[in-house]
Amino acid sequence: MTAPPLPAVRHVQTDILILGSGGAGLFAALHAHQRAPDLKITVAVKGLLGKCGCTRMVQGGYNVALAAGDSVERHFMDTIDGSKWLADQDLAWTLVSTAVERVRELENELGCFFDRNPDGSIHQKAFAGQTFDRTVHKGDLTGIEIINRLAEQVWARGIDRLEEHRAIELVKTPGGDALAGVLMIDMRSGGYVFVQARAVLLATGGGPTMYKYHTPSGDKSCDGLAMALRAGLPLRDMEMVQFHPTGLLAGSGTRMTGTVLEEGLRGAGGWLLNGAGDRFMSRYDERAERATRDIVSRSIYREMRDGRTTPNGGVWIQMHHLGADAVRRQFKGMVERCADCGFDLAGGRVEVVPTAHYMMGGVVFSPDARTPLPALFAAGEDTGGVHGANRLGGNGVANSTVFGGIAGDTMADWVRREGAFRAPDADAIAAAVARAEAPFALPRGDLESVREALYDSMWADVGILRTAGSLQRGLQRLDELDAQLSRTGVADADRAFHMGWHDWLNLKNLVAVSRVIAVSALAREDSRGAHFREDFPDTGALDTSHYIVVRQRGDALDLAREPVRFTRVTPGQTLLAAA
Numbered sequence: 001m002t003a004p005p006l007p008a009v010r011h012v013q014t015d016i017l018i019l020g021s022g023g024a025g026l027f028a029a030l031h032a033h034q035r036a037p038d039l040k041i042t043v044a045v046k047g048l049l050g051k052c053g054c055t056r057m058v059q060g061g062y063n064v065a066l067a068a069g070d071s072v073e074r075h076f077m078d079t080i081d082g083s084k085w086l087a088d089q090d091l092a093w094t095l096v097s098t099a100v101e102r103v104r105e106l107e108n109e110l111g112c113f114f115d116r117n118p119d120g121s122i123h124q125k126a127f128a129g130q131t132f133d134r135t136v137h138k139g140d141l142t143g144i145e146i147i148n149r150l151a152e153q154v155w156a157r158g159i160d161r162l163e164e165h166r167a168i169e170l171v172k173t174p175g176g177d178a179l180a181g182v183l184m185i186d187m188r189s190g191g192y193v194f195v196q197a198r199a200v201l202l203a204t205g206g207g208p209t210m211y212k213y214h215t216p217s218g219d220k221s222c223d224g225l226a227m228a229l230r231a232g233l234p235l236r237d238m239e240m241v242q243f244h245p246t247g248l249l250a251g252s253g254t255r256m257t258g259t260v261l262e263e264g265l266r267g268a269g270g271w272l273l274n275g276a277g278d279r280f281m282s283r284y285d286e287r288a289e290r291a292t293r294d295i296v297s298r299s300i301y302r303e304m305r306d307g308r309t310t311p312n313g314g315v316w317i318q319m320h321h322l323g324a325d326a327v328r329r330q331f332k333g334m335v336e337r338c339a340d341c342g343f344d345l346a347g348g349r350v351e352v353v354p355t356a357h358y359m360m361g362g363v364v365f366s367p368d369a370r371t372p373l374p375a376l377f378a379a380g381e382d383t384g385g386v387h388g389a390n391r392l393g394g395n396g397v398a399n400s401t402v403f404g405g406i407a408g409d410t411m412a413d414w415v416r417r418e419g420a421f422r423a424p425d426a427d428a429i430a431a432a433v434a435r436a437e438a439p440f441a442l443p444r445g446d447l448e449s450v451r452e453a454l455y456d457s458m459w460a461d462v463g464i465l466r467t468a469g470s471l472q473r474g475l476q477r478l479d480e481l482d483a484q485l486s487r488t489g490v491a492d493a494d495r496a497f498h499m500g501w502h503d504w505l506n507l508k509n510l511v512a513v514s515r516v517i518a519v520s521a522l523a524r525e526d527s528r529g530a531h532f533r534e535d536f537p538d539t540g541a542l543d544t545s546h547y548i549v550v551r552q553r554g555d556a557l558d559l560a561r562e563p564v565r566f567t568r569v570t571p572g573q574t575l576l577a578a579a
């Protein structure tokens, strides 16, 4: 029997194509437009522009050294210490120094209103792991403020939008020496579109949604990282997955499970209690509940593993000893969110569990947002190297807006200088369409069970506490799940908003990226930041630190260890004395 012909692919052109409309994508669009208003700029996004992704979900705020007594050098040292000396120091320096101009741009050019002190200066609050209160915020809805203002500005300019367009493959030239464009699915019709572009930004925002409990938005399934992997690009620090210690645990029947109860609760004096009612954190760290995210997450996980759990299998957070009225006043949003799920945060106890929050790892890129593949640029949570082994709360949205803006500038200059339209490899487009079509030719199966198995395996074997044995078990399970997916089809029905099909594509990408996480975690035989090996609990020598780089070659993953270059400060030194 001959295979049915592949569906047609519509071709369109744009000078600059931006994948994703989070802080990185929208800032890139605005900067590219400002730098080169005559260029055709298109933002392609899996959801609706301004309504999807994680930047919109930012609660806590934005780190930037603004206040008297703080300094860019201090912010840098906090970032490097937080990274356990694995961060690329030039990227980290670019982050902290450019954040100062970026936050002014957000306020003065884009119209964001951040909370203020009585004297009119911007209010900055404390966040864990920082030696100065530097987190700029708009109540606990900072992300909505930032994304709404960015989206309005994008709408007001002549920037094109391809909404509900899902990127599925980075397509190179026939020789493979540069990117020619991106293959997408128009989710509204289910048709294929090839967007030929002179420069492309990868800004799809990572997102560890392969874990049983996770915080990122549902549109994120590591698509950008999986596409980069298939295109042979190097990914670094992929073993570094940050867990937020207090995700809401509201049972399995609600999407609210896994969503974040903010760090300020612990900061304000909240207690964590195990299922037996014991306040356990001081057994693990003298700072008790105020220890850093990684330590608190590990401690909770240990209590859970030892069986001292609440009815839904987590631990309790308790605030009422601080006074129920005070809690209601100070944490209005959190109190309401908990009430929606039947919990009384102010007067009772709420069940919580560590929840996968952020991927420090991603595509290797340079401070001007270039990747090793000419014509491909990257910014935001799709990139690696800015945060090393741990991201400070508040450095995530700074990262996406800082490097998004830089990417916009760089792409505009690149297009002017050397950005011709390049012919795509037609065979690569056909192969990518065939891959996406594969599930229609397979017998229908149960994707939900694959997803549940992925969640469980990543949580139990590649999660907060790891050993060689658990990681090998996880890798074997991932191979099985990949094979199971390759046998599991979806209904050959109307392609418009065919969510089963998109689920299949999501799971394929999540499994591929999960393998990179597991392989990197197996290779790192020490414990740093978010990565903890019970069989290698020591941090290892900081001055010979290395980071792990993974590339896909054929079906295999190639792994390399690269020495960290201490370009600005070496372990044991600080920039502060000189500042």
Ligand SMILES: Cc1cc2nc3c(=O)[nH]c(=O)nc-3n(C[C@H](O)[C@H](O)[C@H](O)COP(=O)(O)OP(=O)(O)OC[C@H]3O[C@@H](n4cnc5c(N)ncnc54)[C@H](O)[C@@H]3O)c2cc1C
Pocket: 019, 020, 021, 022, 023, 024, 025, 044, 045, 046, 047, 052, 053, 054, 055, 056, 057, 058, 059, 060, 061, 062, 063, 165, 166, 167, 168, 203, 204, 205, 206, 215, 216, 217, 219, 220, 221, 223, 224, 260, 357, 358, 379, 380, 381, 382, 393, 394, 395, 396, 397, 398, 400
């Ligand atoms: C609940 C929550 C709270 C947070 N709070 C804070 C905080 O207080 N401070 C802080 O600094 N950071 C915080 N973060 C982290 C922060 O949100 C991220 O670091 C940052 O916003 C990522 O920005 P981004 O532009 O890279 O990605 P995102 O904002 O996630 O945007 C990604 C975009 O890519 C699109 N996309 C995905 N796949 C595709 C595809 N295949 N094709 C086309 N488009 C695609 C998505 O739809 C989306 O538009 C928080 C995260 C969460 C989840």
